[in-house]
Amino acid sequence: MNARITLAIASRVLIQLRRDRRTLVMLLVLPCLILTLLWWMFEGGGGTGHGFDALGPPLLALIPFVVMFLVTSVTTLRERSSGTLERLLSMPTGKGDFLGGYAIAFGIVAAVQSTLAVALCHWVLDLQVSGQVWMLVVVAVVDAVLGTALGLFVSAFAQTEFQAVQFMPALVIPQMLLCGLFVPRDAMPRVLEVLSDVLPLSYAVDAMSGVVTATGDGFGGVGGEVWSDVTVVLAFTLAGLALGAATLRRRTP
Amino acid sequence: MMKNDGMVAVRDLVVQRGTVRAIRGLSFTAPAGQVTGLLGPSGCGKSTLMRAIVGVQVVTSGTVEVLGLPAGDKRLRDRVGYVTQAPSVYDDLTVAENLRFFARVLGAAPTEVDRCIEAVDLSQARDQVVARLSGGQRSRVSLAVALLGSPELLVLDEPTVGLDPVLRRDLWAMFHRLAATGAGLLVSSHVMDEAERCDRLLLMREGELLADDTPAALLERTSTPDVESAFLSLVERASRETVA
Numbered sequence: 001m002n003a004r005i006t007l008a009i010a011s012r013v014l015i016q017l018r019r020d021r022r023t024l025v026m027l028l029v030l031p032c033l034i035l036t037l038l039w040w041m042f043e044g045g046g047g048t049g050h051g052f053d054a055l056g057p058p059l060l061a062l063i064p065f066v067v068m069f070l071v072t073s074v075t076t077l078r079e080r081s082s083g084t085l086e087r088l089l090s091m092p093t094g095k096g097d098f099l100g101g102y103a104i105a106f107g108i109v110a111a112v113q114s115t116l117a118v119a120l121c122h123w124v125l126d127l128q129v130s131g132q133v134w135m136l137v138v139v140a141v142v143d144a145v146l147g148t149a150l151g152l153f154v155s156a157f158a159q160t161e162f163q164a165v166q167f168m169p170a171l172v173i174p175q176m177l178l179c180g181l182f183v184p185r186d187a188m189p190r191v192l193e194v195l196s197d198v199l200p201l202s203y204a205v206d207a208m209s210g211v212v213t214a215t216g217d218g219f220g221g222v223g224g225e226v227w228s229d230v231t232v233v234l235a236f237t238l239a240g241l242a243l244g245a246a247t248l249r250r251r252t253p
Numbered sequence: 254m255m256k257n258d259g260m261v262a263v264r265d266l267v268v269q270r271g272t273v274r275a276i277r278g279l280s281f282t283a284p285a286g287q288v289t290g291l292l293g294p295s296g297c298g299k300s301t302l303m304r305a306i307v308g309v310q311v312v313t314s315g316t317v318e319v320l321g322l323p324a325g326d327k328r329l330r331d332r333v334g335y336v337t338q339a340p341s342v343y344d345d346l347t348v349a350e351n352l353r354f355f356a357r358v359l360g361a362a363p364t365e366v367d368r369c370i371e372a373v374d375l376s377q378a379r380d381q382v383v384a385r386l387s388g389g390q391r392s393r394v395s396l397a398v399a400l401l402g403s404p405e406l407l408v409l410d411e412p413t414v415g416l417d418p419v420l421r422r423d424l425w426a427m428f429h430r431l432a433a434t435g436a437g438l439l440v441s442s443h444v445m446d447e448a449e450r451c452d453r454l455l456l457m458r459e460g461e462l463l464a465d466d467t468p469a470a471l472l473e474r475t476s477t478p479d480v481e482s483a484f485l486s487l488v489e490r491a492s493r494e495t496v497a
Contacts, residue, residue: 004357004360005357005358008354008357008358009358012343012346012350012354015346015350016343016345016346019345019346019382020345082339082341082343082344083337083339083340083341084341084342084343086309086337086341087335087337087341087355087398088358089309090307090308090309090325090330090333090335091330091331091355091358091359092327092330092331092358092359092360093358250308250309250325251308251309251310251311251325252309252310252311253270253271253310253311
């Protein structure tokens with residue numbers, strides 16, 4: 001890997017994003033609107049229970065993952081079909097530079113996106129967090145980079161942007177259903193529970209919920225389970241990036 | 254170091270693309286300091302041959318050497334400039350942003366950005382987003398990227414398609430200036446009248462080489478007035494030989 005090239009790619013992706021004002025606004029504002037809607041559903045009607053406290057954290061984990069998955073799979077597909085990827089790979093660009101550049105750029109976007117969403121949840125919508133608030137942002141950024149890694153990987157299997165967008169329901173919705181958001185993972189049929197154990201989003205959601213309900217007093221005000229969930233998500237991210245690298249070919253038939 | 258007369262050396266190259274045999278056993282060498290024209294009808298394998306020379310094409314058999322190294326070698330990546338037929342630049346960046354980005358990737362000096370924009374006559378459009386440019390302007394942005402860092406070999410796939418005659422003349426003049434500084438250029442075209450602007454011609458048809466000669470020698474050998482007629486005469490001669 002070459003730091004100059006990696007940073008060149010990261011800053012180029014950010015310039016492209018800055019030029020696409022509508023996408024940028026959607027990236028930053030949409031998560032806040034969705035979380036506000038969720039809060040309104042549970043708390044606004046003087047309803048009972050702690051629905052927002054239970055469902056807010058999983059959504060904080062889901063949103064950056066889903067958004068970055070979509071954005072990355074479409075932009076990478078565009079690089080593949082416009083010939084710019086081939087051009088970059090015929091230059092001194094390493095595969096790691098390309099993947100790293102994208103991961104850094106979208107990681108930065110995710111950090112801004114999650115900071116806004118977390119700030120809104122904690123200070124405006126009154127989400128109770130037992131761990132450190134900044135840990136929510138850390139977990140969200142890790143989830144976003146996971147989305148980026150998987151998006152990069154699946155873009156290799158799509159020929160058109162229509163196909164790329166279809167990977168969202170195919171790969172993301174089952175993970176959303178099985179991540180414990182609707183039915184606690186240990187209350188699901190055994191087969192599905194095992195399946196949910198090998199899906200990365202389950203760990204992402206567990207980590208986020210873990211920060212909110214933390215009882216530990218480790219780094220970040222959370223116990224070891226949260227860090228081990230974060231580690232699992234990072235491992236999936238690295239595996240996704242490695243698989244993504246394998247799909248970047250300098251020579252094509 | 255390699256000899257000056259073999260900047261590109263292709264030997265017995267065969268490329269199979271899907272069910273199509275795009276290149277059917279083809280050999281030639283292209284020297285430095287010259288503009289070599291690769292001419293032939295669309296679909297004859299020109300682009301595939303160029304891809305093989307740049308090292309982005311999986312080849313079936315045969316060898317391709319560039320600057321004495323196997324095509325696509327790591328050490329060639331900042332020494333060969335390549336322009337694909339469809340402009341491969343970022344539509345949502347300005348001309349200058351595109352050039353700045355690729356210059357950073359190549360590690361070329363920042364001054365290269367303006368030099369290359371001027372070389373393709375796009376100074377007026379330097380701060381415009383590429384998506385708003387005309388087709389001809391976009392392909393010139395792509396060409397400007399290939400000029401960054403003054404590569405020793407330029408492989409240009411139909412760089413002058415759709416350009417106005419004045420600009421075409423200027424670009425060909427630039428190609429010859431680059432060749433005069435010792436660079437090698439391989440320029441493809443399906444327009445036969447561009448042939449006369451080349452120092453040397455490779456005529457291609459159906460994945461094979463029909464001729465490898467200077468334009469003058471080609472016309473003399475086929476006793477024809479222009480390259481288009483020479484091409485026809487060679488095709489007819491080849492089919493007579495197959496029949497006989």
